[in-house]
Amino acid sequence: MEIQALKQRFGIIGSSPLLDRAIDIARQVAPTDLTVLISGESGVGKEVFPKIIHQLSARKHGPYIAVNCGAIPEGTIDSELFGHEKGSFTGAHEARKGYFEVVNTGTIFLDEVAELPLSTQVRLLRVLESGEFMKVGSSKVIKTNVRVVAATNVDIPQAISQGKFREDLYYRLNTVPIKVPRLKDRKEDIHLLFRKFATDFAEKYRMPALQLTPDAVKMLVNYRWQGNVRQLKNITEQISIIEQNRDITPDTLAKYLPDPQSSDLPVLYRKDGRDTDISERDLLYKVLFDMKKDIHDLKQVVARIMRNEEATEEAHQQNSQLIKKLYQNIETIGDKSPEDLHIHHYAEAHEDEPIQESEVVEESLSIQEKEIDLIKKALSKHNGKRKNAAKELGISERTLYRKIKEYDIN
Secondary structure, three states, rough: OOHHHHHHHHOOOOOOOOHHHHHHHHHHHHHOOOOOOEEEOOOOOOOOHHHHHHHHOOOOOOOOOEEHHHOOOOOOOHHHHHEEOOOOOOOOOEEEEEEHHHHHOOOOEEOOOHHOOOOHHHHHHHHHHHHHEEOOOOOEEOOOEEEEEEEEOOOHHHHOOOOOOOOHHHHHHOOOEEEEHHHHOOOOHHHHHHHHHHHHHHHHHHOOOOOEOHHHHHHHHOOOOOOOOHHHHHHHHHHHHHOOOOOOOHHHHHHOOOOOOOOOOOOOOOOOOOOOOOOOHHHHHHHHHHHHHHHHHHHHHHHHHOOOOOOOOHHHHHHHHHHHHHHHHHHHHHOOOOOOOOOHHHHHHHHOOOOOOOOOOOOOOOOOHHHHHHHHHHHHHOOOOOHHHHHHHHHHHHHHHHHHHOOOOO
């Protein structure tokens, strides 16, 4: 079945290439019995993909069940999934079949699978590897033929490093991964989704559909949708019910958006600290201009030492601290050039700020030249010993070796 036909069948709205890719993977893997792990933030619509997989598989006439692993208490999750025998625990007045027994020959969707307790993860791993399990309170092995599709909004590799998820289970679940994109990564779909929801709610509540002004559309598209499609739908419903005027302006829209100033548009770094939502680019702006000040301070300290005005241990220590700070800033920036970062925007915003007079002749502020000069000085100071030079510069020996090779420093 073609992707467009699948969208119509399952009510999927959007034309994002990332969304199409996820649907295409689900379509291709459906005829197999491979285990699938669907990942994505909360609210992106992960629950529709196991339905696609089940309906396009040979199991489509078999049972399908969705289980929210995070909604079942830890004390009863094993009983829910695998069943229990009468008297196996307090309150077990009769034997009960678990989901894996009930859904035999069908598909089970384990939503929020990362919330499973470690003991239950062991049981699930056995089912995936051998198709066998035992009820709680029983020693009898039961066979089942179930396809497992799992989903999570958790970074499972991080959960593994924290000891909260079994690594072997992760690789067993992740046979075929499907990544569902965030709404902010599907900008071309945001207005389309809004119109669809607005039309649906207009029919539901028997009122005219909402219309966005061009500026409101721009605001909607550039907003950072932390709750993804679910948040967009909820906000559309709120506006549909509350607002009498059906033409929605940015001022009206802002009343329903938490932190409406939060968007994906580039913003300048604010020195007064009022802007709490600072992007990576903004931080890089700050680092670059902090570096210029550090270089200025460093040249002053060196100049005083050369004139024997402060040839003291304190001055040498200050020099060393400035070198370390400068090199850490250089490493923070990495390979990003000032042109890539559009630094001129920051410079224009600060053109009225006073510039301190330097006590020495202005030199080139090329990051690369300063980097090479600092490395050479550190190597010279420590007689070519890279370990000591790296420690002096505040970087790893591996990074120093890479820089020496990159800049061809003898």
